Amino acid sequence: MLIRDLSRAAGVPASTIRYYERLGLLQAPQRSAAQYRLYGTADVERLRFIQKAKRLGLSLTEIGQLIALRAGGTAPCQQLKAMVSSHLQQLDQQIAELQALRQELATYHSNLAAQLTDDATAPTETFCQGTICGFIEQVSYDA
Amino acid sequence: MLIRDLSRAAGVPASTIRYYERLGLLQAPQRSAAQYRLYGTADVERLRFIQKAKRLGLSLTEIGQLIALRAGGTAPCQQLKAMVSSHLQQLDQQIAELQALRQELATYHSNLAAQLTDDATAPTETFCQGTICGFIEQVSYDA
DNA sequence: CTAAACCTTGAACCTAACTTCAAGGTCAAG
DNA sequence: CTTGACCTTGAAGTTAGGTTCAAGGTTTAG
Numbered sequence: 001m002l003i004r005d006l007s008r009a010a011g012v013p014a015s016t017i018r019y020y021e022r023l024g025l026l027q028a029p030q031r032s033a034a035q036y037r038l039y040g041t042a043d044v045e046r047l048r049f050i051q052k053a054k055r056l057g058l059s060l061t062e063i064g065q066l067i068a069l070r071a072g073g074t075a076p077c078q079q080l081k082a083m084v085s086s087h088l089q090q091l092d093q094q095i096a097e098l099q100a101l102r103q104e105l106a107t108y109h110s111n112l113a114a115q116l117t118d119d120a121t122a123p124t125e126t127f128c129q130g131t132i133c134g135f136i137e138q139v140s141y142d143a
Numbered sequence: 144m145l146i147r148d149l150s151r152a153a154g155v156p157a158s159t160i161r162y163y164e165r166l167g168l169l170q171a172p173q174r175s176a177a178q179y180r181l182y183g184t185a186d187v188e189r190l191r192f193i194q195k196a197k198r199l200g201l202s203l204t205e206i207g208q209l210i211a212l213r214a215g216g217t218a219p220c221q222q223l224k225a226m227v228s229s230h231l232q233q234l235d236q237q238i239a240e241l242q243a244l245r246q247e248l249a250t251y252h253s254n255l256a257a258q259l260t261d262d263a264t265a266p267t268e269t270f271c272q273g274t275i276c277g278f279i280e281q282v283s284y285d286a
Numbered sequence: 287c288t289a290a291a292c293c294t295t296g297a298a299c300c301t302a303a304c305t306t307c308a309a310g311g312t313c314a315a316g
Numbered sequence: 317c318t319t320g321a322c323c324t325t326g327a328a329g330t331t332a333g334g335t336t337c338a339a340g341g342t343t344t345a346g
Contacts, residue, residue, distance in 0.1 A: 046275075049275055049276075049279060052279050053279050053282075055283075056279070056282060057248065066275060066276060067275055070274075070275040075276065076275065076276045077259055077276055078259060080255065080279065081255045081256065081259055084248060084251060084252045084255060085252060087248060088245065088248050088249060091245045091248065092245065095238060095241050095242060095245060098234060098238050098241070101200060101234065102231065102234045102235065105199065105227060105230060105234065106231060108199065109227045109228060112220065113224065116221060116224055131185075131189075131192070132189075132192055132209060132210055132213040132219065136192060136195050136196050136209070139195035139196075139198060
Protein backbone atom coordinates (compact mmCIF):
# COMPACT_ATOMS: atom_id res chain seq x y z
CA MET A 1 0.00 0.00 0.00
CA LEU A 2 1.41 3.37 -1.00
CA ILE A 3 1.04 6.42 1.18
CA ARG A 4 -1.90 7.67 -0.86
CA ASP A 5 -3.76 4.44 -0.23
CA LEU A 6 -3.14 4.66 3.49
CA SER A 7 -4.19 8.29 3.30
CA ARG A 8 -7.49 7.33 1.69
CA ALA A 9 -8.06 4.33 3.94
CA ALA A 10 -7.68 6.37 7.10
CA GLY A 11 -8.86 9.75 5.84
CA VAL A 12 -5.63 11.47 6.83
CA PRO A 13 -3.48 13.56 4.44
CA ALA A 14 -0.19 12.03 3.33
CA SER A 15 1.66 15.00 4.77
CA THR A 16 0.15 14.22 8.15
CA ILE A 17 1.18 10.58 7.89
CA ARG A 18 4.77 11.62 7.31
CA TYR A 19 4.45 14.07 10.20
CA TYR A 20 3.22 11.33 12.53
CA GLU A 21 6.09 9.14 11.46
CA ARG A 22 8.53 11.90 12.42
CA LEU A 23 6.83 12.18 15.82
CA GLY A 24 7.21 8.45 16.32
CA LEU A 25 3.48 7.76 16.31
CA LEU A 26 3.87 5.54 13.27
CA GLN A 27 6.71 3.13 12.74
CA ALA A 28 9.01 3.80 9.82
CA PRO A 29 7.49 1.64 7.09
CA GLN A 30 9.14 -0.65 4.58
CA ARG A 31 10.33 0.95 1.38
CA SER A 32 9.98 0.03 -2.25
CA ALA A 33 13.01 -0.07 -4.54
CA ALA A 34 12.36 3.59 -5.31
CA GLN A 35 12.20 4.45 -1.59
CA TYR A 36 8.43 4.80 -1.61
CA ARG A 37 6.82 4.06 1.74
CA LEU A 38 4.96 0.75 1.82
CA TYR A 39 2.22 0.20 4.38
CA GLY A 40 0.08 -2.68 5.56
CA THR A 41 -3.28 -3.02 7.28
CA ALA A 42 -1.63 -2.64 10.69
CA ASP A 43 -0.78 0.92 9.71
CA VAL A 44 -4.40 1.64 8.87
CA GLU A 45 -5.27 0.33 12.35
CA ARG A 46 -2.64 2.47 13.95
CA LEU A 47 -3.83 5.60 12.20
CA ARG A 48 -7.39 4.88 13.23
CA PHE A 49 -6.19 4.37 16.76
CA ILE A 50 -4.62 7.82 16.66
CA GLN A 51 -7.81 9.36 15.28
CA LYS A 52 -9.88 7.78 18.01
CA ALA A 53 -7.52 8.84 20.73
CA LYS A 54 -7.65 12.38 19.34
CA ARG A 55 -11.43 12.21 19.52
CA LEU A 56 -11.05 11.57 23.24
CA GLY A 57 -9.15 14.84 23.45
CA LEU A 58 -5.72 13.28 23.90
CA SER A 59 -2.76 15.21 22.56
CA LEU A 60 -0.33 13.65 20.12
CA THR A 61 2.21 13.59 22.93
CA GLU A 62 -0.16 11.62 25.15
CA ILE A 63 -0.98 9.27 22.33
CA GLY A 64 2.72 8.75 21.83
CA GLN A 65 3.06 7.83 25.50
CA LEU A 66 0.33 5.21 25.22
CA ILE A 67 1.94 3.73 22.13
CA ALA A 68 5.34 3.72 23.84
CA LEU A 69 3.92 1.92 26.87
CA ARG A 70 2.42 -0.75 24.68
CA ALA A 71 5.67 -1.03 22.74
CA GLY A 72 7.40 -1.55 26.09
CA GLY A 73 5.06 -4.42 26.84
CA THR A 74 2.76 -2.65 29.31
CA ALA A 75 -0.98 -2.33 28.82
CA PRO A 76 -1.53 1.44 28.69
CA CYS A 77 -5.05 1.40 30.16
CA GLN A 78 -4.17 2.69 33.63
CA GLN A 79 -2.31 5.54 32.00
CA LEU A 80 -5.26 6.16 29.74
CA LYS A 81 -7.59 6.29 32.71
CA ALA A 82 -5.42 8.93 34.36
CA MET A 83 -5.28 10.97 31.14
CA VAL A 84 -9.03 10.82 30.65
CA SER A 85 -9.59 11.76 34.27
CA SER A 86 -7.31 14.75 33.93
CA HIS A 87 -8.98 15.83 30.69
CA LEU A 88 -12.38 15.60 32.33
CA GLN A 89 -11.25 18.01 35.02
CA GLN A 90 -9.81 20.41 32.48
CA LEU A 91 -12.98 20.18 30.45
CA ASP A 92 -15.14 21.00 33.46
CA GLN A 93 -13.06 24.01 34.25
CA GLN A 94 -13.03 25.20 30.67
CA ILE A 95 -16.79 24.79 30.33
CA ALA A 96 -17.36 26.71 33.56
CA GLU A 97 -15.16 29.55 32.35
CA LEU A 98 -16.85 29.72 28.98
CA GLN A 99 -20.28 29.71 30.54
CA ALA A 100 -19.34 32.54 32.86
CA LEU A 101 -18.02 34.52 29.92
CA ARG A 102 -21.08 33.70 27.88
CA GLN A 103 -23.33 34.96 30.65
CA GLU A 104 -21.39 38.16 30.96
CA LEU A 105 -21.27 38.67 27.23
CA ALA A 106 -25.00 38.06 26.84
CA THR A 107 -25.84 40.68 29.44
CA TYR A 108 -23.41 43.01 27.81
CA HIS A 109 -24.94 42.43 24.40
CA SER A 110 -28.48 43.07 25.62
CA ASN A 111 -27.28 46.30 27.04
CA LEU A 112 -25.69 47.27 23.75
CA ALA A 113 -28.69 46.23 21.71
CA ALA A 114 -31.07 48.18 23.95
CA GLN A 115 -29.13 51.36 23.41
CA LEU A 116 -28.10 51.01 19.80
CA THR A 117 -30.56 50.72 16.96
CA ASP A 118 -29.63 48.72 13.90
CA ASP A 119 -29.89 51.87 11.83
CA ALA A 120 -26.33 52.55 10.79
CA THR A 121 -27.03 56.26 10.47
CA ALA A 122 -28.33 56.62 14.01
CA PRO A 123 -26.46 59.05 16.19
CA THR A 124 -24.64 56.44 18.21
CA GLU A 125 -22.22 59.11 19.33
CA THR A 126 -24.81 60.10 21.87
CA PHE A 127 -24.50 56.74 23.54
CA CYS A 128 -20.94 55.76 22.87
CA GLN A 129 -19.29 58.18 25.16
CA GLY A 130 -15.68 57.49 25.87
CA THR A 131 -12.20 57.94 24.56
CA ILE A 132 -12.65 55.08 22.15
CA CYS A 133 -15.86 53.35 23.10
CA GLY A 134 -17.71 53.99 26.33
CA PHE A 135 -19.28 50.56 26.16
CA ILE A 136 -15.93 48.95 26.50
CA GLU A 137 -14.59 51.42 28.96
CA GLN A 138 -17.37 50.47 31.37
CA VAL A 139 -16.12 46.89 31.49
CA SER A 140 -14.59 45.87 34.78
CA TYR A 141 -10.93 45.36 34.68
CA ASP A 142 -10.24 42.44 36.99
CA ALA A 143 -11.35 38.78 37.13
CA MET B 144 6.56 57.96 32.34
CA LEU B 145 9.03 55.30 31.22
CA ILE B 146 7.91 51.99 29.81
CA ARG B 147 8.41 50.23 33.15
CA ASP B 148 6.06 52.70 34.82
CA LEU B 149 3.41 52.12 32.18
CA SER B 150 4.03 48.44 32.57
CA ARG B 151 3.36 48.63 36.30
CA ALA B 152 0.43 50.99 35.97
CA ALA B 153 -1.38 48.71 33.54
CA GLY B 154 -0.03 45.35 34.68
CA VAL B 155 1.31 44.50 31.23
CA PRO B 156 4.92 43.47 30.49
CA ALA B 157 7.10 46.01 28.71
CA SER B 158 7.69 43.53 25.92
CA THR B 159 3.93 43.35 25.36
CA ILE B 160 3.68 47.14 25.26
CA ARG B 161 6.27 47.27 22.50
CA TYR B 162 4.45 44.45 20.75
CA TYR B 163 1.15 46.34 20.87
CA GLU B 164 2.89 49.40 19.49
CA ARG B 165 4.12 47.37 16.54
CA LEU B 166 0.57 46.10 15.94
CA GLY B 167 -0.69 49.67 15.95
CA LEU B 168 -2.77 49.24 19.10
CA LEU B 169 -0.74 51.89 20.86
CA GLN B 170 0.47 55.07 19.22
CA ALA B 171 4.20 55.52 18.89
CA PRO B 172 5.06 57.51 22.01
CA GLN B 173 7.31 60.51 22.45
CA ARG B 174 10.95 59.79 23.03
CA SER B 175 13.50 61.10 25.50
CA ALA B 176 16.89 62.39 24.33
CA ALA B 177 18.19 58.83 24.70
CA GLN B 178 15.30 57.44 22.61
CA TYR B 179 13.50 56.05 25.65
CA ARG B 180 9.74 55.79 25.18
CA LEU B 181 7.81 58.40 27.18
CA TYR B 182 4.17 57.76 28.05
CA GLY B 183 1.31 59.73 29.57
CA THR B 184 -1.90 58.83 31.36
CA ALA B 185 -3.72 58.45 28.03
CA ASP B 186 -1.49 55.46 27.34
CA VAL B 187 -2.49 53.88 30.63
CA GLU B 188 -6.11 54.36 29.58
CA ARG B 189 -5.45 52.86 26.20
CA LEU B 190 -3.77 49.80 27.67
CA ARG B 191 -6.65 49.33 30.09
CA PHE B 192 -9.04 49.63 27.17
CA ILE B 193 -7.19 46.82 25.43
CA GLN B 194 -7.29 44.65 28.56
CA LYS B 195 -11.01 45.17 28.93
CA ALA B 196 -11.71 44.43 25.30
CA LYS B 197 -9.65 41.25 25.65
CA ARG B 198 -11.79 40.31 28.64
CA LEU B 199 -14.78 40.46 26.29
CA GLY B 200 -13.04 37.88 24.15
CA LEU B 201 -12.08 40.25 21.35
CA SER B 202 -8.91 39.47 19.44
CA LEU B 203 -6.14 42.02 19.10
CA THR B 204 -7.12 42.38 15.46
CA GLU B 205 -10.69 43.23 16.40
CA ILE B 206 -9.51 45.65 19.05
CA GLY B 207 -7.33 47.28 16.42
CA GLN B 208 -10.38 47.70 14.19
CA LEU B 209 -12.31 49.43 16.96
CA ILE B 210 -9.39 51.75 17.65
CA ALA B 211 -9.03 52.50 13.95
CA LEU B 212 -12.71 53.33 13.64
CA ARG B 213 -12.47 55.75 16.51
CA ALA B 214 -9.32 57.25 15.03
CA GLY B 215 -11.27 57.75 11.81
CA GLY B 216 -13.90 59.69 13.71
CA THR B 217 -16.57 56.99 13.89
CA ALA B 218 -18.01 55.67 17.13
CA PRO B 219 -17.14 51.95 17.06
CA CYS B 220 -20.16 50.78 19.05
CA GLN B 221 -22.13 49.29 16.17
CA GLN B 222 -19.07 47.37 15.16
CA LEU B 223 -18.57 46.25 18.73
CA LYS B 224 -22.15 45.03 18.89
CA ALA B 225 -21.61 42.91 15.79
CA MET B 226 -18.37 41.51 17.20
CA VAL B 227 -19.97 40.65 20.52
CA SER B 228 -22.90 39.05 18.76
CA SER B 229 -20.60 36.93 16.65
CA HIS B 230 -18.55 35.91 19.67
CA LEU B 231 -21.71 34.91 21.51
CA GLN B 232 -22.62 32.56 18.71
CA GLN B 233 -19.15 31.05 18.61
CA LEU B 234 -19.22 30.68 22.36
CA ASP B 235 -22.54 28.84 22.27
CA GLN B 236 -21.25 26.45 19.69
CA GLN B 237 -18.01 25.88 21.53
CA ILE B 238 -19.80 25.23 24.82
CA ALA B 239 -22.16 22.78 23.17
CA GLU B 240 -19.25 20.90 21.64
CA LEU B 241 -17.35 20.76 24.90
CA GLN B 242 -20.40 19.55 26.78
CA ALA B 243 -20.99 16.79 24.28
CA LEU B 244 -17.36 15.72 24.59
CA ARG B 245 -17.55 15.94 28.38
CA GLN B 246 -20.58 13.70 28.43
CA GLU B 247 -18.92 11.17 26.21
CA LEU B 248 -15.71 11.27 28.16
CA ALA B 249 -17.51 10.86 31.48
CA THR B 250 -19.28 7.73 30.29
CA TYR B 251 -16.04 6.47 28.92
CA HIS B 252 -14.25 7.11 32.18
CA SER B 253 -16.88 5.33 34.27
CA ASN B 254 -16.51 2.38 32.01
CA LEU B 255 -12.76 2.45 32.41
CA ALA B 256 -12.94 2.89 36.18
CA ALA B 257 -15.40 0.05 36.55
CA GLN B 258 -13.07 -2.35 34.82
CA LEU B 259 -9.73 -1.20 36.13
CA THR B 260 -8.81 -1.17 39.78
CA ASP B 261 -6.42 1.47 41.07
CA ASP B 262 -4.01 -1.25 41.99
CA ALA B 263 -1.10 -0.75 39.65
CA THR B 264 -0.15 -4.39 39.86
CA ALA B 265 -3.57 -5.63 38.77
CA PRO B 266 -3.63 -7.77 35.65
CA THR B 267 -5.02 -5.08 33.36
CA GLU B 268 -3.93 -7.12 30.41
CA THR B 269 -7.04 -9.17 30.90
CA PHE B 270 -9.19 -6.14 30.21
CA CYS B 271 -7.09 -4.13 27.85
CA GLN B 272 -7.43 -6.31 24.86
CA GLY B 273 -6.33 -4.75 21.66
CA THR B 274 -3.35 -3.97 19.54
CA ILE B 275 -2.44 -1.01 21.69
CA CYS B 276 -5.37 -0.44 24.00
CA GLY B 277 -8.74 -2.05 23.55
CA PHE B 278 -10.40 0.77 25.43
CA ILE B 279 -9.38 3.22 22.78
CA GLU B 280 -9.99 0.85 19.93
CA GLN B 281 -13.63 0.61 20.96
CA VAL B 282 -14.10 4.33 20.40
CA SER B 283 -16.28 5.22 17.46
CA TYR B 284 -14.44 6.73 14.63
CA ASP B 285 -16.74 9.35 13.16
CA ALA B 286 -18.39 12.55 14.42
C1' DC C 287 7.93 9.28 -25.34
C1' DT C 288 6.02 12.57 -22.81
C1' DA C 289 3.03 14.71 -19.52
C1' DA C 290 0.46 14.10 -15.42
C1' DA C 291 0.27 12.43 -11.12
C1' DC C 292 2.60 10.50 -7.94
C1' DC C 293 6.77 9.91 -4.57
C1' DT C 294 11.10 11.64 -1.76
C1' DT C 295 13.54 15.08 1.56
C1' DG C 296 14.36 19.06 4.47
C1' DA C 297 12.99 23.38 5.49
C1' DA C 298 9.98 26.97 5.86
C1' DC C 299 5.40 28.61 6.83
C1' DC C 300 0.71 28.97 9.34
C1' DT C 301 -2.20 30.96 13.72
C1' DA C 302 -2.14 34.09 18.15
C1' DA C 303 -0.18 36.46 21.32
C1' DC C 304 3.54 36.95 23.10
C1' DT C 305 8.51 36.10 25.05
C1' DT C 306 13.31 35.78 24.65
C1' DC C 307 17.72 36.80 22.83
C1' DA C 308 21.76 39.31 21.26
C1' DA C 309 24.22 43.27 21.05
C1' DG C 310 24.51 47.59 22.32
C1' DG C 311 23.37 52.36 24.74
C1' DT C 312 21.90 54.94 29.28
C1' DC C 313 21.41 56.15 33.93
C1' DA C 314 21.54 56.14 39.13
C1' DA C 315 23.73 54.48 43.23
C1' DG C 316 27.66 53.76 45.91
C1' DC D 317 33.94 55.05 37.83
C1' DT D 318 32.05 50.94 37.80
C1' DT D 319 28.26 47.82 38.50
C1' DG D 320 23.73 46.67 37.75
C1' DA D 321 19.29 47.80 36.36
C1' DC D 322 17.21 49.67 32.98
C1' DC D 323 16.46 51.10 27.82
C1' DT D 324 16.89 50.34 22.47
C1' DT D 325 16.38 47.37 18.05
C1' DG D 326 15.44 43.45 15.05
C1' DA D 327 15.15 38.75 14.86
C1' DA D 328 14.12 34.48 16.45
C1' DG D 329 11.70 31.25 19.57
C1' DT D 330 7.32 29.43 21.83
C1' DT D 331 2.94 26.02 21.41
C1' DA D 332 0.30 22.40 18.58
C1' DG D 333 -0.66 20.26 14.82
C1' DG D 334 -0.04 20.35 10.96
C1' DT D 335 0.58 22.44 5.64
C1' DT D 336 3.25 24.13 1.89
C1' DC D 337 7.26 24.59 -0.89
C1' DA D 338 11.33 23.60 -3.67
C1' DA D 339 13.89 20.54 -6.11
C1' DG D 340 14.28 16.32 -7.68
C1' DG D 341 13.11 11.15 -8.81
C1' DT D 342 9.28 7.55 -10.40
C1' DT D 343 5.45 5.57 -12.55
C1' DT D 344 1.72 5.15 -15.57
C1' DA D 345 -1.70 6.34 -19.13
C1' DG D 346 -2.18 7.65 -23.71
